Structures are given as structure tokens and as C-alpha cells.
Amino acid sequence: MGIPIDSILNTVKLGASVRGEADVSVRVAVFVDATATPFLIDAIREAFVPQTTSALVRVERLGEAPASAKDDTDVSIVLSCGSVRLQEHVQELVVCGAPVVVLSESSVEVPFIRHDTRMLGLIAATDKTYLLDTLARWILERTEKQSAFAANFPFMRIAAANRVIASASLGNLATGALFFMPGADFPVMTVAQMGMMLQLAAIFGKPMRFERAYDAAGILMAALAMRAGTRVLVRQAGHASFLVKAMVGGLGTYGIGRALCILYERDVDYSRLNDAVSGAVGRMKGLVVARQDPVRA
Known part of the structure; x- marks a missing residue:
């Protein structure tokens, strides 16, 4: 059949x-707390390098001013190992409307997040592979732009x-x-x-x-x-x-x-196969022309 x-x-x-779907805009907001370790900062810096012009990563420091994410933000990522105003800043970001995930090296440092929800989560890790794999799944479960996120950020x-x-x-x-x-x-x-x-x-x-x-x-x-x-x-x-x-x-x-x-x-190179196919097509065209015009052939 x-x-x-x-x-x-x-x-x-x-x-x-x-x-x-792969070409739609993607907006990621990264908020870096003063307690964020070099491990967390380096892991996210390397992972969130857009592969196309449709993605934008905004990076801000958390300080005394209230935390705020722009209206077009798809996900907010907070890097912190615990601070006095961390819970307050996270609540401010959740109110902005985009899912918020806190990345830390230990869950003890972020005691106010006990369970993942649709809008708020915690990923605690000291291993880069585990951190990024878990973060990828967390984001993809909370966005309708899976293809766009994956196309722009290879770790996803x-x-x-x-x-x-x-x-x-x-x-x-x-x-x-x-x-x-x-x-x-x-x-x-x-x-x-x-x-x-x-x-x-x-x-x-x-x-x-x-x-x-x-x-x-x-x-x-x-x-x-x-x-x-x-x-x-x-x-x-x-x-x-x-x-x-x-x-x-x-x-x-x-x-x-x-x-x-x-x-x-x-990332297989198809150039040789393309050349072979083009050559075969060219030879077939030649045979067709020769049969249609035997005198010229």
C-alpha cells in the first residue's frame, strides 16, 4: 500500500x-547573585550562547533594586548559593510571568523552594553535565518553543x-x-x-x-x-x-x-553525494538529449 x-x-x-517554530524568538533572562560561584557562572555562560539571531540572552546582577524581567522573557534563570534577599528577588521575578529556576550548588542554600512547580523550580548540582541536562528538561517542560530553544542552545x-x-x-x-x-x-x-x-x-x-x-x-x-x-x-x-x-x-x-x-x-558532509547525484542527473539528461536528437549526438 x-x-x-x-x-x-x-x-x-x-x-x-x-x-x-525553530525560528521564533527566544528570550532568556539570567540573574547573577553575589553568592553565585564561578562553576555556576561559567556553566551558564558557555551553555547560553545563541546559535541564531532569533535568540537573546539578557544578563543582570541581583542587588538592592527589585528584580524585574521584561515582558517578552521566556524563562528567568537565577544563579545563587543563598543570600538574604534571594527569596524576595525570586518572588519578584515570578510575578513578572515567566517561569523562574534557581541554580545552586546545594538545596540547603535555597530552603524556600521545596518542590518544583510550573512557575518555580530549583536545580542544585556541582556536576556540569547533570546541571545542564536537568536544566534543559526543566525549560523544555515549561515552554512551547522547544524547537527554537534547542536550535539556539545545543545543550538542549x-x-x-x-x-x-x-x-x-x-x-x-x-x-x-x-x-x-x-x-x-x-x-x-x-x-x-x-x-x-x-x-x-x-x-x-x-x-x-x-x-x-x-x-x-x-x-x-x-x-x-x-x-x-x-x-x-x-x-x-x-x-x-x-x-x-x-x-x-x-x-x-x-x-x-x-x-x-x-x-x-x-554533521555529515553531503558534498560528495551531492556531486555524485548531480553527475548522474547530468548524464541522464545527456542520454535523453541524444535520443531526442540523434543527428546532433
Whole structure:
């Protein structure tokens, strides 16, 4: 069973919308308390370097004046290891409307934050990897600009990609379990995988160029292989065939997502492949012209 034209068009539209989501403005406010350690300052300074002109990071010091974040702020980050006015400053920032997270080396230094909420949280760490991984997940759970944040701040890309892969995998797992007609789930799953590819490309800052056609071709070949393997397994599974289809759909999509992440992280150079494709197209055009005009050939 083929992939319907309307599904392809919807995937193209999704690509345009994903690209637009990755380009939306992102505003991060960083407030540095006098007690912030060099570890916290250096970790955030290195992590929050925008990769595009659509992102802006504002840095201010917390002092005697009331703390305030601009109206367009998406998230406020406070660096502090505890101070007399810290709680007061945090309350002032929460009132501004954007989610606020305090970064510290120990939770003991920020005793007034006991539980994370939608608008306020605490991350205490002395390990940079743990600090940034936790911060990435905290921000992505509280914003609708996941693609834009990940495209601008690379330390968020793995966390954002995991969310996309998990969503697509669970969706295709359900599709495999619920579609009872043999082959009917193939176009639905493939389109979902194409959508996942477009989202991951945006997260890793990969533009919508001809190279994405290679990625799409790889996904289509993997989907065909999964379909062929599923048919063989379903014949042997009997009444449990829906479980086989569900597992293949979910795990297969997860595997494709992980492979795409590795591909995008390594920033593979497609120039040689592009040259080979261009050469092949040129030779085909030459053959067509030669057949149409044998005298000139």
C-alpha cells in the first residue's frame, strides 16, 4: 500500500511549520547573585550562547533594586548559593510571568523552594553535565518553543530530541496495535517518521535543503524493511499479531530517531553525494538529449 498524496503534502506543510517554530524568538533572562560561584557562572555562560539571531540572552546582577524581567522573557534563570534577599528577588521575578529556576550548588542554600512547580523550580548540582541536562528538561517542560530553544542552545538538543522520538515511537506503537488491516498502518507510520525527521532536523539546526531528501529516502527504505519483516512475524504470531506490529512500529521508529540524532550530531558532509547525484542527473539528461536528437549526438 502506497503513501497517499495528501499525507505527503501534510508532511511538507509540517516541515514548513517546524522550520517556523525553530525560528521564533527566544528570550532568556539570567540573574547573577553575589553568592553565585564561578562553576555556576561559567556553566551558564558557555551553555547560553545563541546559535541564531532569533535568540537573546539578557544578563543582570541581583542587588538592592527589585528584580524585574521584561515582558517578552521566556524563562528567568537565577544563579545563587543563598543570600538574604534571594527569596524576595525570586518572588519578584515570578510575578513578572515567566517561569523562574534557581541554580545552586546545594538545596540547603535555597530552603524556600521545596518542590518544583510550573512557575518555580530549583536545580542544585556541582556536576556540569547533570546541571545542564536537568536544566534543559526543566525549560523544555515549561515552554512551547522547544524547537527554537534547542536550535539556539545545543545543550538542549538531546533532551528535545528525546521528547520528539518518544512521542513518535508511542504514536506508531499505538498505530501498529490499532490497525487491523494488513499494510494499512504503513503509510501512517511512515508519515509520522517523516514528521519526526523534520522536527529533529530543526532541533539540530539542519536547514530544509536537498540533503533532507537523503534522510527521507533512508526512512522510506527502513520503513519498507520493517513492513516486510512484520509480515513474516505476523504470520507466525497468530492472535498476538497486533503485539508484533505494535512492537515493530514503536521500536522501529525509536531506532530511526536515534539514528537520525547520531547523523545530525556528527554533521555529515553531503558534498560528495551531492556531486555524485548531480553527475548522474547530468548524464541522464545527456542520454535523453541524444535520443531526442540523434543527428546532433
